[in-house]
Amino acid sequence: MPTRVCCCCSALRPRYKRLVDNIFPEDPKDGLVKADMEKLTFYAVSAPEKLDRIGSYLAERLSRDVVRHRSGYVLIAMEALDQLLMACHSQSIKPFVESFLHMVAKLLESGEPKLQVLGTNSFVKFANIEEDTPSYHRRYDFFVSRFSAMCHSCDSDPETRTEIRIAGIRGIQGVVRKTVNDELRATIWEPQHMDKIVPSLLFNMQKIEEVDSRIGPPPSPSAADKEENPAMLAENCFRELLGRATFGNMNNAVRPVFAHLDHHRLWDPNEFAVHCFKVIMYSIQAQYSHHVIQEILGHLDARKKDSPRVRAGIIQVLLEAVAIAAKGSIGPTVLEVFNTLLKHLRLSVEFEAHDLQGESISSANLNTNSKDSDEKIVQNAIIQTIGFFGSNLPDYQRSEIMMFIMGKVPVFGTSTHTLDISQLGDLGTRRIQIMLLRSLLMVTSGYKAKTIVTALPGSFLDPLLSPSLMEDYELRQLVLEVMHNLMDRHDNRAKLRGIRIIPDVADLKIKREKICRQDTSFMKKNGQQLYRHIYLGCKEEDNVQKNYELLYTSLALITIELANEEVVIDLIRLAIALQDSAIINEDNLSMFHRCGIMALVAAYLNFVSQMIAVPAFCQHVSKVIEIRTMEAPYFLPEHIFRDKCMLPKSLEKHDKNLYFLTNKIAESLGGSGYSVERLSVPYVPQVTDEDRLSRRKSIVDTVSIQVDILPNSNPSDDVVSNTEEITFEALKKAIDTSGMEEQEKEKRRLVIEKFQKAPFEEIAAQCESKANFLHDRLAQILELTIRNEAHDRGREKLQVPPKERTSAYSYIDFSVETGLCIMWHSKGAVDRNCASEIFFYIAVSFIFST
Numbered sequence: 001m002p003t004r005v006c007c008c009c010s011a012l013r014p015r016y017k018r019l020v021d022n023i024f025p026e027d028p029k030d031g032l033v034k035a036d037m038e039k040l041t042f043y044a045v046s047a048p049e050k051l052d053r054i055g056s057y058l059a060e061r062l063s064r065d066v067v068r069h070r071s072g073y074v075l076i077a078m079e080a081l082d083q084l085l086m087a088c089h090s091q092s093i094k095p096f097v098e099s100f101l102h103m104v105a106k107l108l109e110s111g112e113p114k115l116q117v118l119g120t121n122s123f124v125k126f127a128n129i130e131e132d133t134p135s136y137h138r139r140y141d142f143f144v145s146r147f148s149a150m151c152h153s154c155d156s157d158p159e160t161r162t163e164i165r166i167a168g169i170r171g172i173q174g175v176v177r178k179t180v181n182d183e184l185r186a187t188i189w190e191p192q193h194m195d196k197i198v199p200s201l202l203f204n205m206q207k208i209e210e211v212d213s214r215i216g217p218p219p220s221p222s223a224a225d226k227e228e229n230p231a232m233l234a235e236n237c238f239r240e241l242l243g244r245a246t247f248g249n250m251n252n253a254v255r256p257v258f259a260h261l262d263h264h265r266l267w268d269p270n271e272f273a274v275h276c277f278k279v280i281m282y283s284i285q286a287q288y289s290h291h292v293i294q295e296i297l298g299h300l301d302a303r304k305k306d307s308p309r310v311r312a313g314i315i316q317v318l319l320e321a322v323a324i325a326a327k328g329s330i331g332p333t334v335l336e337v338f339n340t341l342l343k344h345l346r347l348s349v350e351f352e353a354h355d356l357q358g359e360s361i362s363s364a365n366l367n368t369n370s371k372d373s374d375e376k377i378v379q380n381a382i383i384q385t386i387g388f389f390g391s392n393l394p395d396y397q398r399s400e401i402m403m404f405i406m407g408k409v410p411v412f413g414t415s416t417h418t419l420d421i422s423q424l425g426d427l428g429t430r431r432i433q434i435m436l437l438r439s440l441l442m443v444t445s446g447y448k449a450k451t452i453v454t455a456l457p458g459s460f461l462d463p464l465l466s467p468s469l470m471e472d473y474e475l476r477q478l479v480l481e482v483m484h485n486l487m488d489r490h491d492n493r494a495k496l497r498g499i500r501i502i503p504d505v506a507d508l509k510i511k512r513e514k515i516c517r518q519d520t521s522f523m524k525k526n527g528q529q530l531y532r533h534i535y536l537g538c539k540e541e542d543n544v545q546k547n548y549e550l551l552y553t554s555l556a557l558i559t560i561e562l563a564n565e566e567v568v569i570d571l572i573r574l575a576i577a578l579q580d581s582a583i584i585n586e587d588n589l590s591m592f593h594r595c596g597i598m599a600l601v602a603a604y605l606n607f608v609s610q611m612i613a614v615p616a617f618c619q620h621v622s623k624v625i626e627i628r629t630m631e632a633p634y635f636l637p638e639h640i641f642r643d644k645c646m647l648p649k650s651l652e653k654h655d656k657n658l659y660f661l662t663n664k665i666a667e668s669l670g671g672s673g674y675s676v677e678r679l680s681v682p683y684v685p686q687v688t689d690e691d692r693l694s695r696r697k698s699i700v701d702t703v704s705i706q707v708d709i710l711p712n713s714n715p716s717d718d719v720v721s722n723t724e725e726i727t728f729e730a731l732k733k734a735i736d737t738s739g740m741e742e743q744e745k746e747k748r749r750l751v752i753e754k755f756q757k758a759p760f761e762e763i764a765a766q767c768e769s770k771a772n773f774l775h776d777r778l779a780q781i782l783e784l785t786i787r788n789e790a791h792d793r794g795r796e797k798l799q800v801p802p803k804e805r806t807s808a809y810s811y812i813d814f815s816v817e818t819g820l821c822i823m824w825h826s827k828g829a830v831d832r833n834c835a836s837e838i839f840f841y842i843a844v845s846f847i848f849s850t
Contacts, residue, residue, distance in 0.1 A: 016050050019043055020057050023080055028072025032079050040080070041087050051088060055081075055099030062103050066110055074115060078103070078122050085126060097138075100126065108146045113160050116150065120167040120174075127174030140175050144193050147171035151200035151234075165204055165230045172197055173237040180244045189249035197241070198256035204234035206264070206272055235279060242283035250291045254280065258299045267313035277317050281324040289325035296321055297340045304347060308374035311344070315381040322389045337389060338401055341382050342408055345435050348378045353428035379435055387442020401443055403460055409436045411466045430472060437467065437478035444485035451518040452562060455486040461526060468533045473542045480537075480550040487557045499545075499552040499603050499637040501625060505610040512560050519562050527567060528765045530558065531574050532685040538578050538597050539587050545641045548600050552637075555604045559611055566759070568612055569669075569678055575601045575608075576662055577683035583651055583659070591647045592640070599637040602628065605660055616668030620660070627657050681758045682750075686765040 022036035044051055062077040081100055088096070100122075107119030123143065150168025155161040176197075179188040187193065245253050257276055266272050280292055296318045303310060322337065352375040390401050410429050449455035456464075468479040484493050490511035502508065537543075538551055555571060563571065581587070582597040589597075602625060609621045625636065633639040634647055635658065648654075666676040755763065 016043065016054050017057055020054060024073060024076055028070065028076060032076050037080060037083060041083060044084055044088055048088060051096040052099070054084065055096040059099045059103045063106055066106055066115070071114065075118065078118055082122055082125055085129065105142055113155070113164055117163060117167045120171045124170050124174040127178040139187060140179060143171065143175055144196055147175065148196040148200040151204055162230060166228070166233060168200065169204060169230060169233045169237055172200065173240065176237065176241050176244070189252050191252050194252045195256050198253065199260045201234040201238045202257065202260045202276065204230040205238070239279060239283040242280055245284060247288060250284065250288050251295060254292055254295050268309040270313035270316055273313060273317050274320050277321050278324070281321050293318070293321055293325055293337060297337065300340065300344060304344065308348070308378045312378045312381045315378065315385055319381065319385040319388060322385060334393065334397060334401070335404065338386060338404060341386055342405070345379060345382045346432060348375050348382070349428050349431045349435060351375055352431065383435060383439050383442060386439040387445065390443030391446055395447070395449070398443060398447060402440060405436055405440045405443065406460055406463050409433055409463065409467065411463070433467060433475055434478065437475065437482065441478060441482050441485065444482055447485060448489055449486070451516060452487065452522050453518050465529065465533050468537060471542070473540065473544055473547055476537055476540065477546055477550055480554055484553060484557060487561050489561060492560055493553060493557065496553050496556045499549045499600065499641070501603055501606050501636060501638065505607060510560060515562065515564050520564060523562050523567050527570060528686050528762055531570060531683070535574060535577065535685050538600060539581060539589065541589060541593065543593055543596065548596050552600050552603050556607055559608050565674055568608065569674065569676065571608065572665060573679060573683040575604055576660065579660060594651060595634045595640045595647060598635040599640045601660065602635060603637050614668055614672045616671060617665060620664050620668055624658065624660055632658050678758060681754050686762070686769050
């Protein structure tokens with residue numbers, strides 16, 4: 001009787017249940033019953049409205065088999081589900097998918113690795129099916145969490161652990177493919193999902209990276225290896241994810257990378273971090289590259305107080321990102337990149353200066369030294385990044401960056417720079433000057449401008465030359481190297497490297513072109529400024545061999561790139577003036593520096609004589625060099641810059657044949673058609689305020705103004721101190737006045753000859769500098785007068801009679817040769833009208849004297 005009841009009940013069961021039951025054999029080892037599976041598939045295709053019920057019943061059976069650990073029947077059920085899923089493509093498949101995903105979730109929740117892998121494989125097959133219409137209510141939060149957890153599997157069996165991790169990565173890849181194409185179902189890009197997906201992929205990439213770093217570089221993997229290697233699979237999935245990222249969700253995909261690198265301390269060492277961002281930059285669309293760079297800059301700002309090595313690691317990552325982005329679209333982040341890098345450069349120098357000031361005991365010294373070296377790593381990384389980024393920019397952007405960096409260089413006595421150096425001190429300021437000039441050197445490397453005006457505009461040349469007068473040989477070297485980068489438009493600098501006597505300049509194969517009109521105009525306007533800086537740079541007390549080499553290269557490059565006949569004459573005048581300064585030695589230079597200047601002059605005149613190819617000039621230069629080789633080798637660069645070179649005790653007793661003579665040079669050049677009248681006029685550098693800005697005294701002090709306003713003191717109370725050193729020679733010259741008249745006549749003759757033969761640009765520059773200098777002093781007098789009047793406000797103003805008022809003029813004496821010296825004293829308060837009369841008198845005196 002019970003048997004009949006069961007038979008009757010089974011006959012009354014719905015057909016879809018009977019078809020489902022028939023696909024399961026009595027022994028699960030026999031596998032799926034294919035004949036009955038074909039019947040079930042035909043039924044599902046013929047009656048698609050039954051798919052929902054078929055899926056629910058299959059899910060019910062699979063859940064029961066999972067609980068009872070019937071793995072064989074579970075495999076059969078999933079195989080049937082896969083076949084039904086692949087065979088049915090209609091709108092009715094959506095309810096069936098819900099049952100299918102429910103069954104996959106049951107498998108993933110089980111603790112058996114085989115069932116987890118089985119569920120993952122089924123989900124991947126489902127992810128590859130393209131649905132006609134999207135399902136907006138379907139969410140994959142559970143699958144994201146579960147697949148991410150599988151990526152971090154820590155199973156004791158290595159093979160099982162690798163298998164589970166691969167399944168998790170493939171599952172994430174399936175979720176990405178299923179969801180990322182539909183813009184209306186963009187839940188996968190939400191931060192809570194990206195914070196699980198991205199670290200899971202990076203975790204697997206990182207683990208294999210560590211193994212590879214220990215065993216050496218692996219061979220190139222095959223396609224099969226990529227499927228079996230979690231690192232390769234994770235990287236491919238990561239690339240696919242980033243390649244599908246759009247403008248709105250790019251940041252959500254990148255930010256978890258920073259969190260992962262911070263959490264696992266992967267910035268030091270940063271090999272894996274660099275690898276990650278290379279993957280990112282090559283995977284995203286080119287127009288989104290600036291988003292990644294902005295994120296790196298923001299993270300650098302957030303970690304600005306971390307250890308130097310961490311900051312250096314982030315900056316090196318930025319370098320790699322910039323190197324890739326510079327080849328495509330960089331976007332509006334050009335100035336932002338440089339501004340942020342320069343800010344961190346200042347912070348690094350500030351940290352370094354603070355550590356140096358805080359060192360107190362020996363143990364602290366050791367720690368400070370290590371920190372200093374770490375900070376130098378940060379600074380070098382910043383400079384390298386700035387240089388690489390700048391060198392890949394187009395010329396118009398590079399010139400803007402050059403101006404931007406130059407505006408950051410601090411110069412003593414000015415406030416034109418935009419960099420905050422209040423916390424640095426003198427040592428830190430010097431350090432930041434060096435770092436910024438090194439950055440500028442990197443940016444200008446490889447820069448080729450058609451005209452020198454484009455490379456060295458006035459707004460850039462003036463601030464660039466200011467550090468060349470600093471009392472720091474390293475700063476001067478950097479300025480000269482930057483100028484070489486901008487001047488050398490035909491790559492001749494490498495051929496001129498090293499100061500030496502070149503036997504035959506033709507062997508160097510110097511490349512040059514005809515001087516254009518713009519370059520000629522540039523030299524007329526700025527030539528005197530360049531000559532002055534070279535002249536003063538040669539007379540520095542702390543010059544080393546490299547300084548002389550760079551100065552020689554500067555003269556040679558000006559000759560090659562910018563020299564016409566007038567410029568050649570000016571350069572020869574400059575060289576002769578340097579030779580005379582070394583002989584006279586008004587600056588009390590050491591014998592090494594005097595011989596170094598003589599060697600520099602010899603090397604340059606040898607070069608320029610062969611460049612202009614005047615036989616008589618070449619013969620004179622060669623003869624002097626030959627005599628020096630025999631009698632005074634310390635006047636040649638090959639000997640003076642050699643170790644343990646014997647130096648002379650003085651230069652006064654040397655024969656004239658050891659020197660380059662102006663009259664012979666003029667005679668040789670005049671015979672070849674050169675205008676040599678100006679050679680007889682000694683070169684004198686123009687006067688500017690740059691000496692004051694660079695903390696040095698001007699070599700040419702033709703104008704000197706002293707203002708002393710003491711309203712309540714007598715003239716007899718002033719004592720003028722004379723600091724001139726009194727020696728036997730000075731007393732002898734003071735007693736012997738027989739030659740004074742001849743000296744005065746000679747001075748007048750030189751002045752007249754100078755105004756007759758000197759170039760107009762040089763005379764105009766000197767007059768302009770004198771006028772500017774006088775204007776500044778008059779402005780100081782006016783400021784002090786107004787300040788005095790404000791101080792006496794509220795009291796009755798004293799009326800000074802005209803006769804006494806003239807006493808104010810009795811202390812004014814103007815001299816063209818020695819300068820203007822104003823000593824102004826008055827007992828009473830002087831009103832503004834009197835001050836105006838004084839200024840008028842000074843101006844009239846200046847006009848008549850000039």
